[in-house]
Each structure stands twice: as C-alpha cells, then as structure tokens.
C-alpha cells in the first residue's frame with residue numbers, strides 16, 4: 171500500500187494524478203479461510219482490520235452481498251458520541267471515541283472526524299433532571315460532559331430558538347465537546363484499504379445463502395459465489411442478523427425496522443455543532459458540503475425494505491422547524507432509509523452464539539456508526555481469543571436469559 | 587403511507603393505527619414451569635421474518651380494534 175501524504179499528492183499532481191493505485195484489492199474468494207467475516211459494513215471491515223493488525227490472523231475474508239459500506243454504514247447521519255448513561259455503555263462507546271481520535275493516522279485515510287460537539291436539549295423539568303443526572307454519571311465515568319443553561323445553549327448554538335415564545339422552551343442542555351461527526355464512506359473505504367493492505371480478502375457481490383453445520387460448528391458457508399470453508403465465522407450484518415441466525419438455527423432478540431434520514435439543499439455554514447432533541451425528536455448537523463443532515467426515529471413496523479413512510483419525515487421536519495424557525499424556507503433534496511436491528515434494551519449484542527465457532531455482532535440499531543472502531547476492535551479480540559473482550563463481555567447474547575439487560579432506552583430514548 | 591384495512595372500519599391511513607408486532611405469540615400456559623431460557627425466548631426472541639409475516643395492528647385512532655394480518659416485510663404489501 172502506497173501511503174497517502176501531502177508529498178504523494180504533490181508528486182501525483184505533476185503527472186496528472188494517473189499514478190494512484192487501487193485503494194484496495196477487489197478479491198475473488200479462495201476455497202478456505204481461517205476467519206470469515208459476513209457483512210462488509212464498517213463493523214465487519216474494522217473487525218477484519220484489527221484481526222489482521224493485532225491478532226496475527228491474516229487468512230481472512232470479508233463477504234459483502236452488495237458493495238462495502240452500502241448498508242447502514244453509508245446511510246447514517248454520522249453522529250459520534252459516547253454520552254451514554256450506564257457504566258458498560260459509557261466504557262464501550264468511549265473506547266470507540268478514543269479510537270476515532272487517532273483513526274485518520276492509524277488508517278492513513280482521512281475519516282474527517284470532526285469533534286464539533288453534540289448538544290442534547292432539555293425542554294421539560296424531567297429532561298433537565300435526566301440531563302444533569304447523565305452529566306454527573308458521565309463525569310464519574312471519565313467521559314467529558316457538561317451542563318449548559320439556556321443562555322449558554324444560545325451562545326453555543328446561535329441559530330437555535332430559545333425564546334420564551336418557543337413551542338418547546340429550551341431549559342438547558344448537555345454538551346459533549348469531544349463528540350461530533352465523521353465521513354461515513356471514508357470509514358468503510360479506509361478500513362477496507364488498511365485491511366486489504368494486511369492481506370484481508372474483501373469480496374463484494376457475495377451473498378451468504380446458507381451455513382453448513384457439523385453438530386455445533388459451522389464448517390463452511392454457501393454463497394452466491396460458491397462454497398467457502400471457514401475456521402471461525404463472525405457476522406456483522408446489522409438489519410439482516412435474524413436472517414443469518416435463522417440459517418444457523420437460532421433466534422435473536424432483535425427486530426428490523428427502517429430508519430430514515432434526509433438532507434436539505436446545500437447552504438452556507440449555519441450550524442457548527444450537532445443538535446439533538448429527544449423530547450421534540452429530531453437531530454441535525456451540517457455536512458461539509460453544506461447540506462443539513464436530519465434524522466429522527468424508526469418507522470414503527472418491521473421492515474426489510476430500506477424504505478420508510480412519509481408521516482415520520484413530516485414529524486421530524488415539524489420538530490426541526492420548532493427548534494430552528496429560520497430553516498423554514500429550505501428545500502429538502504433527498505431522503506433514504508436503512509434497515510436497523512433494534513434490540514430490546516437498545517444495546518448491542520457482541521460475543522458467542524449457540525454455535526461454537528460462530529460469533530455475533532449486532533443489535534446496534536439506530537446508533538452503531540459511532541461505535542465502529544470500538545466494535546471492530548473488541549469483536550476481533552473476541553473472535554481471535556474465543557472469549558469476550560472485557561468491554562464486550564456485558565453485551566453477550568446470554569444477558570437476555572440472565573436478565574442482566576443494559577437498558578439504554580431509558581437513558582437516550584432517541585435514535586442517532 | 588400504508589393503507590391498512592381495519593376489519594371493522596375498512597381501509598384507513600396508517601397514521602390511525604399502531605403496530606403491535608409479531609402475532610401468534612401465546613402467553614405461556616404455565617408461567618411457573620418455565621426455565622430462564624424459555625422465558626428469554628418468550629419475552630425477547632423474535633422470528634423477525636424477512637418475507638411474509640403475521641402481525642398485529644390496533645386501530646388506535648379509530649374503533650380501537652386489535653387484529654392480525656399478513657404483510658410482506660420486504661415490500662410492505664399486505665397479503666389478501
């Protein structure tokens with residue numbers, strides 16, 4: 171892999187940029203791998219990268235049914251934060267934020283991680299109490315977090331309407347300054363390039379159609395490009411997790427729903443932070459291209475269609491205009507949906523399955539982009555060692571039997 | 587927007603309904619006899635079918651009736 175640098179850019183500019191090599195190898199499947207990762211989203215690609223880089227396993231394939239990053243990784247609103255209430259979540263998500271902070275250098279690929287700050291608004295006395303409690307819990311866990319009163323909110327985010335006449339009065343907010351956004355495609359491409367350089371085969375247009383079992387082990391994987399034998403298998407297929415689990419003969423506590431997002435026409439910089447409101451239910455940031463990126467909650471009914479319904483969009487636009495009346499003249503450019511895997515406690519599932527050599531990473535639902543580096547890192551460890559990484563251990567599938575849930579619904583109650 | 591047929595009121599907009607999730611999940615006949623694994627299965631595990639699913643809806647902003655129907659989760663089309 172030739173390194174990207176200012177020098178390389180200058181050199182290439184002299185020769186009309188004809189010397190750049192492919193960022194990563196489009197591999198054809200071999201007949202056998204030590205580890206096969208199913209799903210070429212950010213989580214699967216990151217897992218392969220850390221397996222190859224930190225655990226000395228290099229005979230690895232990532233199987234992706236479409237194109238890498240074409241699932242939720244390429245469809246999300248890119249908010250990265252770690253202000254989760256419970257100890258287990260705060261540790262896991264903050265592990266990810268720390269990796270984000272060095273990711274561009276680590277991958278030699280600009281993932282455009284922008285720590286512009288995420289502001290969570292409080293509109294009721296209940297919101298205020300919950301927000302302040304969360305700030306305290308986060309500080310105890312060593313995660314940066316502060317409480318802003320109404321005037322400080324206005325200073326931090328001037329376009330926000332905090333006036334007394336506002337439909338939803340702003341009584342304050344929590345701020346995580348280390349939080350922000352990153353470039354979603356770059357995360358998939360950067361991990362793919364770095365993994366490929368370490369010998370990982372990235373195989374696109376390769377849909378897994380069945381798992382061949384010998385007792386409690388998977389021995390091979392049937393794909394649209396033939397049968398592939400595997401020593402260990404890790405699945406990171408987000409909204410399709412139940413479909414894969416069904417092939418392996420077990421059920422999962424997740425439901426697949428559509429989560430939609432939309433962007434406005436590009437405008438000059440107006441918003442230099444991320445604003446989220448759980449109560450009014452919308453979140454918004456401005457992309458580097460100038461578009462407002464707007465999201466909210468899932469469609470209520472189960473769906474694999476990657477297509478949502480209009481009432482949800484109408485609701486989130488109403489919420490946006492209540493917070494930012496000045497956006498009322500903006501036209502919306504396009505909307506889209508992704509299939510997200512919602513777990514009962516809004517926390518991910520990472521670890522072993524009833525099948526000995528099959529490992530699972532799913533249940534990230536509406537908020538797994540932020541965790542991409544951390545998720546790949548702990549999942550790689552879990553697969554390589556055959557036992558959970560300490561940060562992943564509380565998130566095992568058996569918590570639904572033991573009753574030890576990590577109930578982040580109460581803590582966040584909003585999609586992001 | 588889906589058009590959902592309430593057995594009592596006929597075809598109405600989706601916004602009048604709430605989704606009730608997977609149908610045909612009977613409560614355990616003898617709850618005290620269940621193991622932890624059986625409880626986990628009843629409370630948390632789902633078919634999460636990609637394809638035709640039997641599911642519950644309630645006509646919340648209408649007559650209030652709960653009913654079940656079959657829908658393709660890939661296309662959102664209701665089976666006749």
Ligand SMILES: Cc1cc2nc3c(=O)[nH]c(=O)nc-3n(C[C@H](O)[C@H](O)[C@H](O)COP(=O)(O)OP(=O)(O)OC[C@H]3O[C@@H](n4cnc5c(N)ncnc54)[C@H](O)[C@@H]3O)c2cc1C
Nearest residue numbers: 209211213235241242243246247249378508538539540586
């Ligand atoms: C609209 C929207 C907004 C979001 N906003 C945010 C946000 O702001 N912040 C945040 O942290 N999270 C957000 N999320 C959630 C986030 O996108 C996901 O949690 C995260 O990207 C999941 O990554 P992944 O790699 O696990 O899944 P994906 O990127 O979905 O990758 C899974 C891959 O598996 C492949 N696959 C499926 N079945 C098979 C098969 N049988 N064989 C081979 N391959 C298969 C798919 O094609 C897909 O590419 C959002 C999601 C959506 C949809």
Ligand SMILES: [Zn+2]
Nearest residue numbers: 592595645649
């Ligand atoms: Zn009715």
